[in-house]
Amino acid sequence: MADPKGFLTTGREVAETRPVGERVKDWNEVYVPGSLLPIISKQAGRCMDCGIPFCHNGCPLGNLIPEWNDYAYREDWSAASERLHATNNFPEFTGRLCPAPCESACVLGINQPAVTIKNVEVSIIDKAWGNGDVTPQPPERLSGKTVAVIGSGPAGLAAAQQLTRAGHTVAVYERADRIGGLLRYGIPEFKMEKSHINRRIEQMRAEGTKFRTETEIGRDIDAAKLRRRYDAVVIAAGATVSRDLPVPGRELNGVHFAMEYLPLANKVQEGDLTVAPITAEGKHVVVIGGGDTGADCVGTAHRQGALSVTQLEIMPRPGEDRNAGQPWPTFPMLYKVTSAHEEGGERLYSVSTTHFEGDENGDVQSLHLAEVEFKDGKLEQKPGTERSIPAQLVTLAMGFTGTDQANGLVQQFGLELDERGNVARDADFATNVDGVFVAGDAGRGQSLIVWAIAEGRSAARGVDRYLTGASALPAPIRPTDRALTV
Numbered sequence: 001m002a003d004p005k006g007f008l009t010t011g012r013e014v015a016e017t018r019p020v021g022e023r024v025k026d027w028n029e030v031y032v033p034g035s036l037l038p039i040i041s042k043q044a045g046r047c048m049d050c051g052i053p054f055c056h057n058g059c060p061l062g063n064l065i066p067e068w069n070d071y072a073y074r075e076d077w078s079a080a081s082e083r084l085h086a087t088n089n090f091p092e093f094t095g096r097l098c099p100a101p102c103e104s105a106c107v108l109g110i111n112q113p114a115v116t117i118k119n120v121e122v123s124i125i126d127k128a129w130g131n132g133d134v135t136p137q138p139p140e141r142l143s144g145k146t147v148a149v150i151g152s153g154p155a156g157l158a159a160a161q162q163l164t165r166a167g168h169t170v171a172v173y174e175r176a177d178r179i180g181g182l183l184r185y186g187i188p189e190f191k192m193e194k195s196h197i198n199r200r201i202e203q204m205r206a207e208g209t210k211f212r213t214e215t216e217i218g219r220d221i222d223a224a225k226l227r228r229r230y231d232a233v234v235i236a237a238g239a240t241v242s243r244d245l246p247v248p249g250r251e252l253n254g255v256h257f258a259m260e261y262l263p264l265a266n267k268v269q270e271g272d273l274t275v276a277p278i279t280a281e282g283k284h285v286v287v288i289g290g291g292d293t294g295a296d297c298v299g300t301a302h303r304q305g306a307l308s309v310t311q312l313e314i315m316p317r318p319g320e321d322r323n324a325g326q327p328w329p330t331f332p333m334l335y336k337v338t339s340a341h342e343e344g345g346e347r348l349y350s351v352s353t354t355h356f357e358g359d360e361n362g363d364v365q366s367l368h369l370a371e372v373e374f375k376d377g378k379l380e381q382k383p384g385t386e387r388s389i390p391a392q393l394v395t396l397a398m399g400f401t402g403t404d405q406a407n408g409l410v411q412q413f414g415l416e417l418d419e420r421g422n423v424a425r426d427a428d429f430a431t432n433v434d435g436v437f438v439a440g441d442a443g444r445g446q447s448l449i450v451w452a453i454a455e456g457r458s459a460a461r462g463v464d465r466y467l468t469g470a471s472a473l474p475a476p477i478r479p480t481d482r483a484l485t486v
């Protein structure tokens with residue numbers, strides 16, 4: 001145990017954010033650089049080194065949290081980095097983007113603020129990069145086997161890195177012009193600067209992983225031909241089909257999916273565009289969907305100079321504390337104020353969009369909504385609550401419904417789907433097609449980054465065993481595992 005009295009004597013402190021007026025004028029990460037290191041060792045000392053560390057169960061990667069907390073408390077950053085990488089290929093991604101189910105499962109969190117596990121994690125990995133502790137780990141020998149990975153999000157990258165280190169020759173195919181998937185073009189720069197992805201890609205290249213961008217399997221390369229070219233294939237194409245809103249006026253100009261809007265802002269930051277073709281500048285913006293993607297749209301609209309930003313959520317506003325229906329150590333649905341929400345805007349709960357209204361040019365001008373309530377287990381509109389709000393840009397951030405089938409990948413492989421429209425797989429993450437495996441949201445459905453990495457690592461073990469007959473690679477989860485909920 002790092003500090004036997006740490007959880008009693010030290011209060012919870014989190015990363016310091018830059019002033020709102022400063023950060024909305026740029027696209028840098030919202031946190032004050034270096035603000036964590038002066039406090040993080042004491043924060044790590046709050047860990048109680050529990051006999052049964054429920055944080056392990058909250059995290060699908062099985063991160064060895066008490067161990068690296070102890071090393072961080074003692075400021076043994078190299079050892080902390082080693083323990084961190086033992087279960088997680090990309091802790092700088094999860095430390096910035098994961099909603100931290102590990103903290104919800106922290107034993108200290110039963111009656112006190114939980115340990116700042118995410119902040120400790122990101123401090124360790126940033127320190128490791130700064131100290132030169134993160135180096136390429138090429139395989140000692142090659143197996144002679146080849147693997148294609150379709151998709152370069154966290155699941156695909158994790159599978160590729162594990163399989164490369166196991167000695168296989170791996171090529172990652174990405175349909176976008178840069179590697180990273182939604183990490184690259186779905187996550188705004190202010191939430192995670194893309195330099196973190198770039199240096200991981202360079203590490204993977206040095207280990208031997210090959211990358212093929214602007215290549216969409218199903219359109220640019222026939223999936224069946226790809227299968228014949230490689231000894232095994234991992235599908236990690238994500239669940240990229242956005243959930244639509246079929247209401248009158250949906251066809252109006254200015255109503256876009258979040259994944260049509262957010263990538264353009266990132267392309268401006270990459271230097272590909274001077275101005276985003278879809279921008280919030282000088283407009284009243286409405287974001288439909290109360291999750292993390294919606295918050296990303298809110299923060300992006302602030303930085304583009306929106307006149308106003310309103311975020312709509314059909315469900316009631318969650319409470320700020322756990323209720324009896326969400327007991328520890330489950331991941332609770334709580335009212336969350338992200339950095340984007342701190343920057344302004346209005347949030348409306350228990351409302352549903354009835355229709356959009358446009359002008360003579362076909363441009364959206366207003367959104368009509370009504371309040372809703374649960375009756376007999378169903379959401380119903382409350383009479384007399386209809387009203388309209390100005391809307392010149394609307395982003396639909398209501399989640400995703402499954403993997404893309406329009407590009408031909410599913411049909412060309414001949415893949416079977418489960419009842420939810422995801423690619424079906426067995427206990428080894430193998431599909432019905434010999435030598436073809438699936439990892440991440442394409443098989444699980446829309447999920448968290450930490451589950452994507454766990455899926456990639458687990459699928460890599462299945463592929464390795466298929467190619468060689470046995471595998472020493474770790475498999476932190478099974479395809480049927482789900483988050484700890486009531």
